Amino acid sequence: MKLLLVTAALVIGLIGMMTPWAPLRELIDTDPAVAHLLLVELRLPRVLLALGYGATLGLTGAALQAIFANPLASPDITGSSSGAALGAVLGGYFLGLTGPLLLAGCGAAGALLALLLLLGLAGRRADSSSLLLAGLAISLAAGALTSLALALAPSPFAFYDAFDWLMGSLEDRSLRQVAAALIPAAAAGLWLARYSGTLDRLALGEDVLASLGHDPSRLRTEVVIASAIAVGACVSVCGSVGFVGLIAPIAARRLTRGHPGRALVPAALIGAILLSAADLLTRLAPLGRAIPLGVITAALGTPIFLWVLLRMRWRLTS
Amino acid sequence: MKPLLAATGIGAAERLARLDLSLAPGSMTAVIGPNGSGKTSLLRGLARIEGPGGSVWIGDENLDAMVPARRAALLGFLPAAREMIWPIAVRDLVALGLAKPDDGRVESLLDDLELTPLANRQADRLSTGERARALLARALAPRPAVLLLDEPLSNLDPYWALSILQLLRRTAAAGAVVLMSLHDLHLLDAFDRVLLLNQGVLMADAAPDLIATDPVFAETFRVETDGGRWRLR
Numbered sequence: 001m002k003l004l005l006v007t008a009a010l011v012i013g014l015i016g017m018m019t020p021w022a023p024l025r026e027l028i029d030t031d032p033a034v035a036h037l038l039l040v041e042l043r044l045p046r047v048l049l050a051l052g053y054g055a056t057l058g059l060t061g062a063a064l065q066a067i068f069a070n071p072l073a074s075p076d077i078t079g080s081s082s083g084a085a086l087g088a089v090l091g092g093y094f095l096g097l098t099g100p101l102l103l104a105g106c107g108a109a110g111a112l113l114a115l116l117l118l119l120g121l122a123g124r125r126a127d128s129s130s131l132l133l134a135g136l137a138i139s140l141a142a143g144a145l146t147s148l149a150l151a152l153a154p155s156p157f158a159f160y161d162a163f164d165w166l167m168g169s170l171e172d173r174s175l176r177q178v179a180a181a182l183i184p185a186a187a188a189g190l191w192l193a194r195y196s197g198t199l200d201r202l203a204l205g206e207d208v209l210a211s212l213g214h215d216p217s218r219l220r221t222e223v224v225i226a227s228a229i230a231v232g233a234c235v236s237v238c239g240s241v242g243f244v245g246l247i248a249p250i251a252a253r254r255l256t257r258g259h260p261g262r263a264l265v266p267a268a269l270i271g272a273i274l275l276s277a278a279d280l281l282t283r284l285a286p287l288g289r290a291i292p293l294g295v296i297t298a299a300l301g302t303p304i305f306l307w308v309l310l311r312m313r314w315r316l317t318s
Numbered sequence: 319m320k321p322l323l324a325a326t327g328i329g330a331a332e333r334l335a336r337l338d339l340s341l342a343p344g345s346m347t348a349v350i351g352p353n354g355s356g357k358t359s360l361l362r363g364l365a366r367i368e369g370p371g372g373s374v375w376i377g378d379e380n381l382d383a384m385v386p387a388r389r390a391a392l393l394g395f396l397p398a399a400r401e402m403i404w405p406i407a408v409r410d411l412v413a414l415g416l417a418k419p420d421d422g423r424v425e426s427l428l429d430d431l432e433l434t435p436l437a438n439r440q441a442d443r444l445s446t447g448e449r450a451r452a453l454l455a456r457a458l459a460p461r462p463a464v465l466l467l468d469e470p471l472s473n474l475d476p477y478w479a480l481s482i483l484q485l486l487r488r489t490a491a492a493g494a495v496v497l498m499s500l501h502d503l504h505l506l507d508a509f510d511r512v513l514l515l516n517q518g519v520l521m522a523d524a525a526p527d528l529i530a531t532d533p534v535f536a537e538t539f540r541v542e543t544d545g546g547r548w549r550l551r
Contacts, residue, residue, distance in 0.1 A: 211395035
Protein backbone atom coordinates (compact mmCIF):
# COMPACT_ATOMS: atom_id res chain seq x y z
CA MET A 1 0.00 0.00 0.00
CA LYS A 2 2.79 2.40 1.00
CA LEU A 3 4.54 1.41 -2.17
CA LEU A 4 1.49 2.21 -4.27
CA LEU A 5 1.22 5.64 -2.71
CA VAL A 6 4.89 6.38 -3.31
CA THR A 7 4.58 5.25 -6.94
CA ALA A 8 1.46 7.34 -7.45
CA ALA A 9 3.14 10.40 -5.88
CA LEU A 10 6.19 9.91 -8.11
CA VAL A 11 4.09 9.66 -11.25
CA ILE A 12 2.02 12.71 -10.38
CA GLY A 13 5.18 14.65 -9.54
CA LEU A 14 6.80 13.67 -12.84
CA ILE A 15 3.73 14.70 -14.79
CA GLY A 16 3.72 18.02 -12.95
CA MET A 17 7.37 18.59 -13.73
CA MET A 18 7.12 17.64 -17.40
CA THR A 19 4.01 19.64 -18.20
CA PRO A 20 4.78 23.00 -19.86
CA TRP A 21 2.33 24.86 -17.64
CA ALA A 22 3.18 28.42 -18.73
CA PRO A 23 2.74 28.04 -22.54
CA LEU A 24 -0.32 25.92 -21.88
CA ARG A 25 -1.93 28.64 -19.80
CA GLU A 26 -1.08 31.20 -22.47
CA LEU A 27 -2.67 29.06 -25.20
CA ILE A 28 -5.84 28.51 -23.18
CA ASP A 29 -6.06 32.25 -22.57
CA THR A 30 -5.41 33.36 -26.15
CA ASP A 31 -7.14 30.66 -28.20
CA PRO A 32 -9.47 28.43 -26.20
CA ALA A 33 -10.84 26.66 -29.30
CA VAL A 34 -7.41 25.47 -30.44
CA ALA A 35 -6.51 24.59 -26.89
CA HIS A 36 -9.64 22.46 -26.63
CA LEU A 37 -8.85 20.74 -29.93
CA LEU A 38 -5.26 20.07 -28.90
CA LEU A 39 -5.89 18.94 -25.38
CA VAL A 40 -9.27 17.23 -25.45
CA GLU A 41 -9.49 15.91 -29.01
CA LEU A 42 -5.87 15.01 -29.67
CA ARG A 43 -3.91 14.60 -26.46
CA LEU A 44 -6.51 13.36 -23.99
CA PRO A 45 -7.55 10.22 -25.93
CA ARG A 46 -3.93 9.30 -26.46
CA VAL A 47 -2.98 9.74 -22.81
CA LEU A 48 -6.06 7.86 -21.61
CA LEU A 49 -5.38 5.01 -24.02
CA ALA A 50 -1.72 4.76 -23.03
CA LEU A 51 -2.59 4.60 -19.35
CA GLY A 52 -5.67 2.40 -19.75
CA TYR A 53 -4.27 -0.05 -22.29
CA GLY A 54 -1.00 -0.28 -20.36
CA ALA A 55 -2.89 -0.99 -17.14
CA THR A 56 -5.03 -3.58 -18.92
CA LEU A 57 -1.98 -5.37 -20.28
CA GLY A 58 -0.29 -5.40 -16.87
CA LEU A 59 -3.36 -6.58 -15.01
CA THR A 60 -4.45 -9.28 -17.46
CA GLY A 61 -0.84 -10.43 -17.81
CA ALA A 62 -0.58 -10.85 -14.04
CA ALA A 63 -3.93 -12.66 -13.85
CA LEU A 64 -3.10 -15.00 -16.75
CA GLN A 65 0.32 -15.77 -15.26
CA ALA A 66 -1.37 -16.60 -11.95
CA ILE A 67 -3.99 -18.97 -13.38
CA PHE A 68 -1.63 -20.68 -15.80
CA ALA A 69 0.90 -20.91 -12.93
CA ASN A 70 3.43 -19.69 -15.44
CA PRO A 71 5.50 -16.48 -15.36
CA LEU A 72 5.61 -16.37 -19.17
CA ALA A 73 1.88 -16.15 -19.83
CA SER A 74 0.62 -12.80 -21.10
CA PRO A 75 -1.96 -11.50 -23.58
CA ASP A 76 0.55 -11.59 -26.44
CA ILE A 77 2.31 -14.86 -25.55
CA THR A 78 -1.01 -16.69 -25.13
CA GLY A 79 -2.14 -15.53 -28.56
CA SER A 80 -5.14 -13.64 -27.18
CA SER A 81 -3.94 -10.30 -28.58
CA SER A 82 -3.64 -11.85 -32.06
CA GLY A 83 -7.02 -13.49 -31.62
CA ALA A 84 -8.52 -10.14 -30.69
CA ALA A 85 -6.96 -8.50 -33.75
CA LEU A 86 -8.42 -11.22 -35.98
CA GLY A 87 -11.82 -10.78 -34.35
CA ALA A 88 -11.78 -7.03 -34.87
CA VAL A 89 -10.61 -7.33 -38.53
CA LEU A 90 -13.34 -9.85 -39.33
CA GLY A 91 -15.93 -7.66 -37.63
CA GLY A 92 -14.77 -4.49 -39.32
CA TYR A 93 -14.13 -5.67 -42.86
CA PHE A 94 -16.53 -8.57 -43.30
CA LEU A 95 -19.45 -7.88 -41.00
CA GLY A 96 -19.14 -4.22 -41.90
CA LEU A 97 -19.36 -3.14 -38.27
CA THR A 98 -18.32 0.42 -37.54
CA GLY A 99 -19.47 1.06 -33.98
CA PRO A 100 -16.42 0.97 -31.70
CA LEU A 101 -18.30 -0.98 -29.05
CA LEU A 102 -19.34 -3.68 -31.56
CA LEU A 103 -15.74 -3.96 -32.75
CA ALA A 104 -14.62 -4.23 -29.14
CA GLY A 105 -17.07 -7.11 -28.78
CA CYS A 106 -15.55 -8.82 -31.85
CA GLY A 107 -12.10 -8.32 -30.34
CA ALA A 108 -13.20 -9.85 -27.05
CA ALA A 109 -14.71 -12.83 -28.88
CA GLY A 110 -11.46 -13.37 -30.78
CA ALA A 111 -9.38 -13.14 -27.61
CA LEU A 112 -11.69 -15.56 -25.80
CA LEU A 113 -11.49 -18.06 -28.63
CA ALA A 114 -7.70 -17.87 -28.57
CA LEU A 115 -7.56 -18.44 -24.81
CA LEU A 116 -9.98 -21.37 -24.95
CA LEU A 117 -7.92 -22.87 -27.75
CA LEU A 118 -4.81 -22.41 -25.61
CA LEU A 119 -6.45 -24.15 -22.65
CA GLY A 120 -7.38 -27.02 -24.97
CA LEU A 121 -3.93 -27.27 -26.53
CA ALA A 122 -1.64 -26.67 -23.58
CA GLY A 123 -3.75 -27.68 -20.58
CA ARG A 124 -4.58 -25.87 -17.40
CA ARG A 125 -1.26 -25.82 -15.65
CA ALA A 126 0.84 -25.71 -18.75
CA ASP A 127 4.58 -26.10 -18.45
CA SER A 128 6.43 -23.26 -20.11
CA SER A 129 7.33 -25.02 -23.33
CA SER A 130 3.80 -26.23 -24.11
CA LEU A 131 2.37 -22.82 -23.22
CA LEU A 132 4.88 -21.03 -25.45
CA LEU A 133 4.41 -23.46 -28.33
CA ALA A 134 0.64 -23.44 -28.17
CA GLY A 135 0.59 -19.64 -27.83
CA LEU A 136 2.99 -19.30 -30.76
CA ALA A 137 0.85 -21.59 -32.91
CA ILE A 138 -2.28 -19.60 -32.09
CA SER A 139 -0.51 -16.27 -32.73
CA LEU A 140 0.84 -17.44 -36.07
CA ALA A 141 -2.48 -18.87 -37.17
CA ALA A 142 -4.41 -15.76 -36.09
CA GLY A 143 -1.80 -13.53 -37.77
CA ALA A 144 -2.02 -15.45 -41.02
CA LEU A 145 -5.81 -15.42 -40.94
CA THR A 146 -5.76 -11.69 -40.25
CA SER A 147 -3.55 -11.10 -43.31
CA LEU A 148 -5.78 -13.35 -45.39
CA ALA A 149 -8.87 -11.50 -44.20
CA LEU A 150 -7.29 -8.17 -45.10
CA ALA A 151 -6.23 -9.46 -48.53
CA LEU A 152 -9.74 -10.69 -49.27
CA ALA A 153 -11.43 -7.68 -47.73
CA PRO A 154 -13.95 -5.80 -49.90
CA SER A 155 -11.99 -2.58 -49.40
CA PRO A 156 -8.79 -2.53 -51.52
CA PHE A 157 -7.11 -0.25 -49.00
CA ALA A 158 -7.70 -2.60 -46.10
CA PHE A 159 -4.02 -3.52 -45.78
CA TYR A 160 -2.85 0.08 -45.67
CA ASP A 161 -5.66 1.10 -43.34
CA ALA A 162 -4.93 -1.71 -40.97
CA PHE A 163 -1.15 -1.61 -40.98
CA ASP A 164 -0.66 1.17 -38.44
CA TRP A 165 -3.38 -0.25 -36.24
CA LEU A 166 -1.96 -3.79 -36.36
CA MET A 167 1.44 -2.55 -35.26
CA GLY A 168 -0.19 -0.93 -32.28
CA SER A 169 -0.98 2.75 -32.26
CA LEU A 170 -2.63 5.20 -29.91
CA GLU A 171 -2.73 8.08 -32.39
CA ASP A 172 -5.84 9.85 -33.68
CA ARG A 173 -8.40 7.94 -31.68
CA SER A 174 -11.72 9.55 -30.84
CA LEU A 175 -13.11 9.80 -27.33
CA ARG A 176 -15.84 7.35 -28.40
CA GLN A 177 -13.17 4.81 -29.27
CA VAL A 178 -11.47 5.49 -25.97
CA ALA A 179 -14.72 4.74 -24.17
CA ALA A 180 -15.26 1.55 -26.21
CA ALA A 181 -11.79 0.32 -25.22
CA LEU A 182 -11.53 1.46 -21.65
CA ILE A 183 -15.00 1.07 -20.17
CA PRO A 184 -15.12 -2.71 -20.79
CA ALA A 185 -11.46 -2.95 -19.82
CA ALA A 186 -12.04 -1.11 -16.55
CA ALA A 187 -15.05 -3.25 -15.68
CA ALA A 188 -13.13 -6.45 -16.44
CA GLY A 189 -10.12 -5.09 -14.56
CA LEU A 190 -12.14 -4.46 -11.40
CA TRP A 191 -13.61 -7.95 -11.76
CA LEU A 192 -10.09 -9.42 -11.91
CA ALA A 193 -8.65 -7.29 -9.11
CA ARG A 194 -11.21 -8.77 -6.69
CA TYR A 195 -9.44 -12.10 -7.01
CA SER A 196 -5.97 -11.01 -6.00
CA GLY A 197 -6.18 -12.78 -2.62
CA THR A 198 -7.59 -15.95 -4.18
CA LEU A 199 -4.90 -15.96 -6.87
CA ASP A 200 -2.24 -15.75 -4.14
CA ARG A 201 -3.69 -18.87 -2.53
CA LEU A 202 -3.76 -20.57 -5.94
CA ALA A 203 0.04 -20.49 -5.64
CA LEU A 204 -0.42 -23.34 -3.14
CA GLY A 205 -2.10 -25.47 -5.80
CA GLU A 206 -5.63 -26.03 -7.06
CA ASP A 207 -6.31 -28.72 -4.47
CA VAL A 208 -5.53 -26.40 -1.56
CA LEU A 209 -7.74 -23.73 -3.09
CA ALA A 210 -10.56 -26.27 -3.50
CA SER A 211 -10.10 -27.47 0.08
CA LEU A 212 -10.66 -23.86 1.18
CA GLY A 213 -14.02 -23.86 -0.55
CA HIS A 214 -13.12 -22.09 -3.78
CA ASP A 215 -13.85 -23.53 -7.20
CA PRO A 216 -10.59 -23.47 -9.19
CA SER A 217 -12.16 -24.20 -12.57
CA ARG A 218 -14.70 -21.44 -12.10
CA LEU A 219 -11.91 -19.05 -11.11
CA ARG A 220 -10.02 -19.99 -14.26
CA THR A 221 -13.10 -19.45 -16.43
CA GLU A 222 -13.77 -16.05 -14.90
CA VAL A 223 -10.16 -14.91 -15.30
CA VAL A 224 -10.09 -16.06 -18.92
CA ILE A 225 -13.37 -14.32 -19.80
CA ALA A 226 -12.49 -11.07 -17.99
CA SER A 227 -9.03 -10.99 -19.60
CA ALA A 228 -10.51 -11.63 -23.03
CA ILE A 229 -13.00 -8.77 -22.61
CA ALA A 230 -10.32 -6.33 -21.44
CA VAL A 231 -7.69 -7.31 -24.01
CA GLY A 232 -10.21 -7.64 -26.85
CA ALA A 233 -11.69 -4.19 -26.28
CA CYS A 234 -8.27 -2.52 -26.12
CA VAL A 235 -6.84 -4.37 -29.14
CA SER A 236 -9.89 -3.49 -31.25
CA VAL A 237 -9.03 0.19 -30.76
CA CYS A 238 -5.23 0.24 -30.39
CA GLY A 239 -4.01 -2.91 -32.10
CA SER A 240 -1.80 -5.41 -30.37
CA VAL A 241 1.12 -4.21 -28.30
CA GLY A 242 3.57 -6.84 -27.19
CA PHE A 243 5.68 -7.43 -24.08
CA VAL A 244 4.07 -4.92 -21.70
CA GLY A 245 1.70 -7.63 -20.48
CA LEU A 246 4.65 -9.95 -19.93
CA ILE A 247 7.07 -7.58 -18.27
CA ALA A 248 4.82 -5.48 -16.04
CA PRO A 249 3.70 -8.49 -13.93
CA ILE A 250 7.26 -9.78 -13.64
CA ALA A 251 8.36 -6.37 -12.37
CA ALA A 252 5.31 -6.12 -10.10
CA ARG A 253 6.09 -9.45 -8.42
CA ARG A 254 9.44 -8.05 -7.37
CA LEU A 255 7.44 -5.51 -5.36
CA THR A 256 5.02 -8.08 -3.89
CA ARG A 257 7.67 -10.56 -2.70
CA GLY A 258 6.75 -13.03 -5.43
CA HIS A 259 3.00 -13.15 -4.70
CA PRO A 260 1.20 -13.60 -8.04
CA GLY A 261 -2.22 -12.31 -6.94
CA ARG A 262 -1.08 -9.33 -4.92
CA ALA A 263 0.87 -8.27 -8.03
CA LEU A 264 -2.30 -7.55 -10.03
CA VAL A 265 -2.77 -3.87 -9.12
CA PRO A 266 0.96 -2.96 -9.11
CA ALA A 267 1.24 -4.70 -12.51
CA ALA A 268 -1.55 -2.45 -13.80
CA LEU A 269 0.31 0.65 -12.56
CA ILE A 270 3.62 -0.49 -14.03
CA GLY A 271 1.91 -1.37 -17.32
CA ALA A 272 0.35 2.10 -17.48
CA ILE A 273 3.75 3.73 -16.87
CA LEU A 274 5.53 1.47 -19.38
CA LEU A 275 3.07 2.04 -22.19
CA SER A 276 2.95 5.80 -21.59
CA ALA A 277 6.75 5.88 -21.69
CA ALA A 278 6.82 3.79 -24.87
CA ASP A 279 4.25 6.06 -26.51
CA LEU A 280 6.35 9.06 -25.52
CA LEU A 281 9.33 7.41 -27.25
CA THR A 282 7.38 6.95 -30.49
CA ARG A 283 6.94 10.72 -30.63
CA LEU A 284 10.46 11.64 -29.56
CA ALA A 285 12.10 9.32 -32.08
CA PRO A 286 14.47 11.39 -34.23
CA LEU A 287 13.60 9.78 -37.56
CA GLY A 288 11.17 12.30 -38.94
CA ARG A 289 8.52 9.62 -38.96
CA ALA A 290 7.01 8.18 -35.77
CA ILE A 291 8.07 4.64 -34.98
CA PRO A 292 5.12 2.26 -34.42
CA LEU A 293 4.37 1.63 -30.75
CA GLY A 294 4.59 -2.15 -31.12
CA VAL A 295 8.13 -1.79 -32.45
CA ILE A 296 9.22 0.20 -29.40
CA THR A 297 7.72 -2.23 -26.89
CA ALA A 298 9.23 -5.17 -28.77
CA ALA A 299 12.66 -3.53 -28.84
CA LEU A 300 12.50 -2.88 -25.11
CA GLY A 301 10.74 -6.11 -24.22
CA THR A 302 12.66 -8.75 -26.16
CA PRO A 303 15.88 -8.51 -24.07
CA ILE A 304 13.87 -8.76 -20.85
CA PHE A 305 11.91 -11.71 -22.18
CA LEU A 306 15.14 -13.50 -23.13
CA TRP A 307 16.60 -12.72 -19.72
CA VAL A 308 13.58 -14.28 -17.96
CA LEU A 309 13.76 -17.31 -20.23
CA LEU A 310 17.48 -17.79 -19.55
CA ARG A 311 16.98 -17.37 -15.82
CA MET A 312 14.23 -20.00 -15.84
CA ARG A 313 16.47 -22.40 -17.75
CA TRP A 314 19.34 -21.70 -15.39
CA ARG A 315 17.11 -22.37 -12.41
CA LEU A 316 15.81 -25.63 -13.87
CA THR A 317 19.30 -26.97 -14.51
CA SER A 318 20.95 -25.72 -11.31
CA MET B 319 -16.51 -39.43 22.69
CA LYS B 320 -18.40 -37.29 20.20
CA PRO B 321 -16.50 -37.30 16.90
CA LEU B 322 -15.02 -34.03 15.70
CA LEU B 323 -15.05 -35.12 12.08
CA ALA B 324 -17.96 -37.18 10.77
CA ALA B 325 -18.17 -38.14 7.12
CA THR B 326 -20.72 -40.21 5.25
CA GLY B 327 -20.70 -41.52 1.71
CA ILE B 328 -17.15 -40.40 0.84
CA GLY B 329 -16.02 -41.99 -2.41
CA ALA B 330 -14.62 -41.45 -5.88
CA ALA B 331 -15.64 -43.21 -9.07
CA GLU B 332 -13.44 -46.26 -9.73
CA ARG B 333 -10.91 -45.23 -7.07
CA LEU B 334 -12.69 -45.38 -3.73
CA ALA B 335 -15.87 -47.24 -2.75
CA ARG B 336 -18.18 -45.11 -0.62
CA LEU B 337 -17.37 -45.23 3.08
CA ASP B 338 -18.32 -43.54 6.35
CA LEU B 339 -15.78 -42.29 8.84
CA SER B 340 -15.76 -40.63 12.28
CA LEU B 341 -12.63 -39.32 13.93
CA ALA B 342 -12.40 -38.31 17.59
CA PRO B 343 -10.71 -35.09 18.72
CA GLY B 344 -7.16 -35.63 19.93
CA SER B 345 -6.66 -38.69 17.71
CA MET B 346 -3.99 -39.42 15.13
CA THR B 347 -5.02 -41.74 12.33
CA ALA B 348 -2.90 -43.14 9.51
CA VAL B 349 -4.25 -44.20 6.12
CA ILE B 350 -2.15 -46.95 4.60
CA GLY B 351 -2.39 -49.09 1.52
CA PRO B 352 -0.43 -49.96 -1.61
CA ASN B 353 -0.01 -47.45 -4.43
CA GLY B 354 -3.34 -46.66 -6.04
CA SER B 355 -5.39 -48.02 -3.12
CA GLY B 356 -7.41 -44.81 -2.71
CA LYS B 357 -5.54 -42.99 0.09
CA THR B 358 -5.36 -39.70 -1.78
CA SER B 359 -8.97 -40.05 -2.96
CA LEU B 360 -10.10 -40.47 0.65
CA LEU B 361 -8.24 -37.35 1.80
CA ARG B 362 -9.45 -35.34 -1.20
CA GLY B 363 -13.01 -36.53 -0.61
CA LEU B 364 -12.87 -35.47 3.04
CA ALA B 365 -11.43 -32.06 2.03
CA ARG B 366 -14.31 -31.71 -0.52
CA ILE B 367 -11.94 -31.51 -3.48
CA GLU B 368 -13.07 -34.72 -5.09
CA GLY B 369 -16.56 -33.59 -6.07
CA PRO B 370 -19.89 -33.41 -4.32
CA GLY B 371 -20.35 -37.02 -3.13
CA GLY B 372 -21.29 -37.61 0.50
CA SER B 373 -21.10 -35.09 3.30
CA VAL B 374 -18.50 -34.04 5.85
CA TRP B 375 -19.22 -32.46 9.22
CA ILE B 376 -16.75 -30.80 11.54
CA GLY B 377 -18.52 -30.52 14.88
CA ASP B 378 -22.02 -29.35 14.00
CA GLU B 379 -21.04 -27.62 10.77
CA ASN B 380 -21.34 -29.03 7.27
CA LEU B 381 -18.16 -28.32 5.28
CA ASP B 382 -20.10 -27.69 2.05
CA ALA B 383 -22.15 -24.95 3.69
CA MET B 384 -19.15 -23.01 5.02
CA VAL B 385 -17.73 -19.82 3.58
CA PRO B 386 -14.02 -20.09 2.60
CA ALA B 387 -12.83 -18.15 5.68
CA ARG B 388 -14.59 -20.57 8.04
CA ARG B 389 -13.27 -23.57 6.14
CA ALA B 390 -9.73 -22.23 6.32
CA ALA B 391 -10.08 -21.95 10.10
CA LEU B 392 -11.42 -25.49 10.54
CA LEU B 393 -9.67 -27.55 7.87
CA GLY B 394 -6.01 -27.80 6.93
CA PHE B 395 -5.23 -29.80 3.78
CA LEU B 396 -1.74 -30.64 2.54
CA PRO B 397 -1.59 -32.09 -0.99
CA ALA B 398 1.01 -34.65 -1.99
CA ALA B 399 2.39 -32.29 -4.67
CA ARG B 400 5.35 -30.28 -3.43
CA GLU B 401 6.05 -27.96 -6.35
CA MET B 402 6.07 -24.20 -5.97
CA ILE B 403 6.73 -22.08 -9.00
CA TRP B 404 6.40 -18.58 -7.50
CA PRO B 405 9.41 -17.07 -5.75
CA ILE B 406 7.60 -16.61 -2.43
CA ALA B 407 9.79 -16.51 0.70
CA VAL B 408 9.28 -19.33 3.23
CA ARG B 409 8.00 -16.87 5.84
CA ASP B 410 5.38 -15.50 3.40
CA LEU B 411 4.42 -19.00 2.28
CA VAL B 412 3.57 -19.96 5.87
CA ALA B 413 1.65 -16.69 6.29
CA LEU B 414 -0.49 -17.57 3.23
CA GLY B 415 -2.26 -20.06 5.50
CA LEU B 416 -3.46 -17.30 7.81
CA ALA B 417 -6.58 -15.20 7.32
CA LYS B 418 -5.03 -12.29 9.26
CA PRO B 419 -1.31 -11.49 9.61
CA ASP B 420 0.09 -13.11 12.76
CA ASP B 421 3.88 -12.82 12.91
CA GLY B 422 4.08 -14.62 16.25
CA ARG B 423 2.36 -17.71 14.85
CA VAL B 424 4.56 -17.72 11.74
CA GLU B 425 7.77 -17.38 13.77
CA SER B 426 6.81 -20.16 16.17
CA LEU B 427 6.03 -22.54 13.29
CA LEU B 428 9.31 -21.65 11.56
CA ASP B 429 11.01 -22.38 14.85
CA ASP B 430 9.19 -25.71 15.37
CA LEU B 431 10.18 -26.91 11.91
CA GLU B 432 13.70 -25.43 12.11
CA LEU B 433 12.97 -23.23 9.11
CA THR B 434 14.08 -19.96 10.70
CA PRO B 435 17.47 -19.93 8.88
CA LEU B 436 15.56 -20.42 5.60
CA ALA B 437 12.79 -17.94 6.40
CA ASN B 438 13.77 -15.49 3.68
CA ARG B 439 14.77 -18.12 1.11
CA GLN B 440 12.41 -18.34 -1.88
CA ALA B 441 10.31 -21.49 -1.72
CA ASP B 442 11.11 -22.40 -5.34
CA ARG B 443 14.78 -22.61 -4.35
CA LEU B 444 14.39 -25.05 -1.47
CA SER B 445 15.16 -28.74 -1.54
CA THR B 446 12.07 -30.95 -1.77
CA GLY B 447 12.33 -31.90 1.89
CA GLU B 448 12.67 -28.29 3.00
CA ARG B 449 9.71 -27.30 0.88
CA ALA B 450 7.69 -30.17 2.36
CA ARG B 451 8.27 -28.70 5.83
CA ALA B 452 7.40 -25.17 4.69
CA LEU B 453 4.15 -26.37 3.07
CA LEU B 454 3.26 -28.35 6.19
CA ALA B 455 3.82 -25.22 8.28
CA ARG B 456 1.38 -23.39 5.97
CA ALA B 457 -1.29 -26.07 6.59
CA LEU B 458 -0.73 -25.90 10.37
CA ALA B 459 -0.71 -22.09 10.51
CA PRO B 460 -4.39 -21.34 11.20
CA ARG B 461 -4.52 -24.05 13.95
CA PRO B 462 -7.27 -25.93 12.09
CA ALA B 463 -9.48 -28.37 14.01
CA VAL B 464 -8.97 -31.03 11.33
CA LEU B 465 -5.71 -31.76 9.52
CA LEU B 466 -5.83 -33.87 6.35
CA LEU B 467 -2.28 -34.53 5.19
CA ASP B 468 -1.32 -36.43 2.04
CA GLU B 469 2.05 -38.08 2.59
CA PRO B 470 3.49 -35.34 4.81
CA LEU B 471 6.51 -37.53 5.61
CA SER B 472 7.59 -38.38 2.07
CA ASN B 473 10.98 -36.96 1.04
CA LEU B 474 11.92 -36.54 4.70
CA ASP B 475 14.84 -38.17 6.52
CA PRO B 476 14.16 -40.09 9.77
CA TYR B 477 14.92 -37.10 12.02
CA TRP B 478 12.27 -35.03 10.27
CA ALA B 479 9.74 -37.85 10.02
CA LEU B 480 9.93 -38.39 13.78
CA SER B 481 10.00 -34.67 14.63
CA ILE B 482 6.94 -33.98 12.53
CA LEU B 483 5.08 -36.89 14.08
CA GLN B 484 5.91 -35.39 17.48
CA LEU B 485 4.66 -31.98 16.36
CA LEU B 486 1.44 -33.52 15.02
CA ARG B 487 0.99 -35.42 18.28
CA ARG B 488 1.18 -32.11 20.17
CA THR B 489 -1.36 -30.64 17.73
CA ALA B 490 -3.70 -33.58 18.30
CA ALA B 491 -3.24 -33.35 22.08
CA ALA B 492 -4.53 -29.79 21.85
CA GLY B 493 -7.80 -31.21 20.53
CA ALA B 494 -7.32 -31.49 16.76
CA VAL B 495 -8.01 -34.43 14.48
CA VAL B 496 -5.02 -35.58 12.45
CA LEU B 497 -5.54 -37.90 9.47
CA MET B 498 -2.64 -38.61 7.15
CA SER B 499 -1.59 -41.06 4.50
CA LEU B 500 1.64 -42.89 5.17
CA HIS B 501 4.08 -45.05 3.23
CA ASP B 502 6.64 -45.90 5.87
CA LEU B 503 5.01 -48.74 7.81
CA HIS B 504 7.72 -48.59 10.47
CA LEU B 505 6.07 -45.44 11.79
CA LEU B 506 2.64 -46.97 12.48
CA ASP B 507 3.27 -47.06 16.23
CA ALA B 508 3.00 -43.28 16.36
CA PHE B 509 -0.74 -43.48 15.57
CA ASP B 510 -3.85 -44.29 17.57
CA ARG B 511 -5.72 -45.82 14.69
CA VAL B 512 -4.91 -47.17 11.24
CA LEU B 513 -7.16 -47.39 8.18
CA LEU B 514 -6.05 -49.98 5.63
CA LEU B 515 -7.20 -49.44 2.05
CA ASN B 516 -6.83 -51.80 -0.87
CA GLN B 517 -8.14 -51.19 -4.38
CA GLY B 518 -10.47 -48.50 -3.15
CA VAL B 519 -12.00 -50.55 -0.35
CA LEU B 520 -11.52 -50.09 3.41
CA MET B 521 -10.09 -53.48 4.45
CA ALA B 522 -9.37 -52.85 8.12
CA ASP B 523 -9.75 -50.16 10.76
CA ALA B 524 -7.87 -50.93 13.96
CA ALA B 525 -5.12 -49.99 16.38
CA PRO B 526 -1.59 -50.21 14.89
CA ASP B 527 -0.46 -53.24 16.92
CA LEU B 528 -3.52 -55.20 15.80
CA ILE B 529 -3.28 -54.23 12.18
CA ALA B 530 0.30 -55.39 11.62
CA THR B 531 -0.59 -58.92 12.73
CA ASP B 532 -3.86 -59.03 10.77
CA PRO B 533 -3.60 -61.46 7.83
CA VAL B 534 -5.38 -58.85 5.70
CA PHE B 535 -2.35 -56.59 6.17
CA ALA B 536 0.10 -59.12 4.70
CA GLU B 537 -2.33 -59.93 1.93
CA THR B 538 -2.84 -56.29 1.00
CA PHE B 539 0.82 -55.33 0.89
CA ARG B 540 1.96 -58.73 -0.42
CA VAL B 541 4.75 -58.77 2.14
CA GLU B 542 5.10 -60.29 5.60
CA THR B 543 7.17 -59.56 8.66
CA ASP B 544 9.94 -61.83 9.75
CA GLY B 545 11.35 -60.78 13.10
CA GLY B 546 10.83 -57.08 12.42
CA ARG B 547 12.00 -57.23 8.77
CA TRP B 548 9.82 -57.20 5.68
CA ARG B 549 10.06 -59.89 3.09
CA LEU B 550 8.08 -60.83 0.01
CA ARG B 551 5.40 -63.38 0.56
